[in-house]
Amino acid sequence: MPRKPAPVTGVYERVPGSDIWCARIRVDGKLVRKSFGSGPKGRADAVAWVEKARTIKRTGEGVLPTTAKRPVLTTAEVAVLGDGTAITVGRLCDEFERYVKAHPEEYRDQTNPPRRIAEIRSMFGHRDAAKLKSSEIEDWLDDIQENRGLASATINKMRGTFSMIYKHGKRKDLVSVNPAVDVPLHDVGQGVERFLADDEEMRLRRVLQRKIEMHDPIKHPELRKQAIHRLLEFEVSLKSGMRRSEQYNLRWGDVDFERRIMRLRKTKNGKPRNAFMIDDVAAALKQLRKLDLERRDRSASQPNKSPDDVVFAKSDNKKWWQAALGEAKISNYRWHDNRHTFCSRLVQAGVHLKVVQEAAGHASIASTMRYAHFAPSQVLDAMAVLNTKREVG
Structure with missing residues (x-):
């Protein structure tokens, strides 16, 4: 039987025996709790979070979170990412994705926009939305087109989704810029239109x-x-x-x-x-x-939703x-x-x-x-x- 890992102060199971791990630290007298998931990885993430926070607290070289949503950042990370209080691209993605899902009449395609939003979030989610440059977006679009062999029309759709994320953020007063607007569209040509002889x-x-x-x-x-x-x-x-x-x-x-x-x-x-x-x-x-x-039902549990x-x-x-x-x-x-x-x-x-x-x-x-x-x-x-x-x- 494997030996249980040594307990770490501030790391605990949400419910004893559940194997779902959490961590807590005290910042300026306030207790900040954060969940990390289950299993060995969840525990390892919780331990790393607590140890990093304690190091920053001891040395003063970084920023401690005041809520569970804010990250623990070293001084070097703050220089690149900001202090964690700025609106991130990930926040803009979350806001726009919620809007898309809440308005299916406006966004009839409920598959591709969320997929593109997720890809943008994965690449730029940690970045300060106000500091992201048009050149960075353009370079990323060029890279994914070259590496994955994507069509120019597909790249333009990704650029369009990026721009809509920022436009929605501007409407919500989260940002005042839209770097995607300045990214040039890729030439898709006229294409070939087919007619039935x-x-x-x-x-x-x-x-x-x-x-x-x-x-x-x-x-x-x-x-x-x-x-x-x-x-x-x-x-x-x-x-x-x-x-x-x-x-x-x-x-x-x-x-x-x-x-x-x-x-x-x-x-x-x-x-x-x-x-x-x-x-x-x-x-x-x-x-x-x-x-x-x-129109028939797909199954007893999946009734047809058509009028x-x-x-x-x-x-x-x-x-x-x-x-x-x-x-x-x-x-x-x-x-x-x-x-x-x-x-x-x-x-x-x-x-x-x-x-x-x-x-x-x-x-x-x-x-x-x-x-x-x-x-x-x-x-x-x-x-x-x-x-x-x-x-x-």
């Missing part, structure tokens, strides 16, 4: 139709309904131009067949907008309603969509590219770019102008005002 659409529709015909309406009615549902999901996406999140958050109460509009509550920029309903989309939606499918009147019975199309693309031999095509196809086909048909902007819900005409090369005639017509009027004869 007519022959590709034909192949894809054949695949989805075959999936429907595979299931007998008498023997396998539910499987047949699900296969029909998938074809209708694709039809609505391709011919309404809705973003994926807009489409799968659509509710029947927001579908107005009489006015031919779909009110979208959750959009990319957070502002509600209307999507428009052509005959093919209206027919698809009416057929969806007849299917009368509902009862959600239009689409499934919110995750990744598995069947990738399988259908594979069977149709279509590569490098994403669900979001249905939206690109929607816009490009409108422009190719001669629809004015301002109308395309309204149909797609682009906040800026600059987004719509990406499709201008599909309508050279519109550009030429607009440029015709520059023609010199010449008299004939």
